[in-house]
Amino acid sequence: MKYALLALLASAAPALAHPVTVQSCNREVTFDAPPARAISNDVNLTEMMLVLGLRDRMVGYTGISGWKTLDEEMRAGVAELPELSAKYPTKEVLAGAEPDFFFAGWNYGMKVGGEVTPETLEPLGIKTYELTESCIHIGPKARSSMDDMYNDILNLGTIFGVSAKAEELVAGWKARLAEVTAGVDRSKPLRVFVYDSGEETPFTAGAYAMPTAMIEAAGGINIMDDLEKSWATVAWEPVVERNPEVIVIVNYGDVTAEQKIAFLEANPAFANIDAVKNDRYVVLEYVEATPGPRNIRAVEKLVAGFWGN
Structure with missing residues (x-):
C-alpha cells in the first residue's frame, strides 16, 4: 500500500507544481495545470514539443x-x-x-491584427505561449541569441511540468555548443548573408532572427545585423556592397537550395560577391534556421562551412 501511494504521488508530481506563471513576450501567462490538449504551429515549434516528450499531450499540429x-x-x-x-x-x-494550449509565434501561425492571437483564443479556453524570437513583432526585445531557443524549451518545461527534462536538454545543448565552437577564431569574423528566398528582392534574417545568433556563435557576422527586424525583405544593392564571404541558404518550399545557388551564380550582378566567386555556401534546412532543437546541429554546419572543420 505504501509503495502504491508513493508511485501515485510520483506520477502526480508535475501537476503538484502548478499553478505556474511564465513570461510570453509582453504577457505573463498562468497555467493552473499542465495542458493536456496542445497544438503547435510550424515544424520547429512542433519539434520542441516532441523533444520534450509531449506528443501524448498533443491533439495535432498546424x-x-x-x-x-x-x-x-x-x-x-x-x-x-x-x-x-x-x-x-x-x-x-x-x-x-x-x-487547451497553442504554441505559436508572430509570423509563426499568428499575425499582428489577425483573427488568431492570444487575445482571441483566450475566450475559447485556449492559452497561448509565443515563440521568443517572434516577440519583436509586437514590441522591443533583445537581439537574437541562443538563449531565445533555450528560453522557450525551459518555459515549455515549466508549463507542462517537465522542467527536469527541459533543463537536461538545455545543459546538453550548451555543452555541445561550447565544444563545437571551442576552436573558432573570432578575431576576424566572416561576412555572412542569409538567403531565404526571393529573386527580385531577397528575404533574409535581420538582427532578431535566429540565424544571426548562430552565425555569431560560429565565428561570423550577419551582414544584415543592422536590420532592426527578424525576417524581412531587403534590396540586393546592400548585399552586393557588403560583399559576403559566405552565403547561408535556407532550404525549403518549391525552390530548392540548388536552384537558389544557380540563380545567384547566373546573375551578372552578383559575379563579384566573394561568396559567389569562391562557391562558398552553407545550406541549412528550414527547421535548422528557425528556433528549435536543431539549432546546435546548424551551428556545427556553419562552423564546418566557415572554417573547414
Whole structure:
C-alpha cells in the first residue's frame, strides 16, 4: 500500500507544481495545470514539443505541409498526430480541435491584427505561449541569441511540468555548443548573408532572427545585423556592397537550395560577391534556421562551412 501511494504521488508530481506563471513576450501567462490538449504551429515549434516528450499531450499540429518543411525525421515524430491546417490555422480550426494550449509565434501561425492571437483564443479556453524570437513583432526585445531557443524549451518545461527534462536538454545543448565552437577564431569574423528566398528582392534574417545568433556563435557576422527586424525583405544593392564571404541558404518550399545557388551564380550582378566567386555556401534546412532543437546541429554546419572543420 505504501509503495502504491508513493508511485501515485510520483506520477502526480508535475501537476503538484502548478499553478505556474511564465513570461510570453509582453504577457505573463498562468497555467493552473499542465495542458493536456496542445497544438503547435510550424515544424520547429512542433519539434520542441516532441523533444520534450509531449506528443501524448498533443491533439495535432498546424502549418507544416503547406510550406514543405517536413523531413523524414519529423514525419516519424508526428506520424500519430493529425495536421489540422497546412498553413496558418483559422480560429474555427483551432476551436474545433478543443485544445487547451497553442504554441505559436508572430509570423509563426499568428499575425499582428489577425483573427488568431492570444487575445482571441483566450475566450475559447485556449492559452497561448509565443515563440521568443517572434516577440519583436509586437514590441522591443533583445537581439537574437541562443538563449531565445533555450528560453522557450525551459518555459515549455515549466508549463507542462517537465522542467527536469527541459533543463537536461538545455545543459546538453550548451555543452555541445561550447565544444563545437571551442576552436573558432573570432578575431576576424566572416561576412555572412542569409538567403531565404526571393529573386527580385531577397528575404533574409535581420538582427532578431535566429540565424544571426548562430552565425555569431560560429565565428561570423550577419551582414544584415543592422536590420532592426527578424525576417524581412531587403534590396540586393546592400548585399552586393557588403560583399559576403559566405552565403547561408535556407532550404525549403518549391525552390530548392540548388536552384537558389544557380540563380545567384547566373546573375551578372552578383559575379563579384566573394561568396559567389569562391562557391562558398552553407545550406541549412528550414527547421535548422528557425528556433528549435536543431539549432546546435546548424551551428556545427556553419562552423564546418566557415572554417573547414
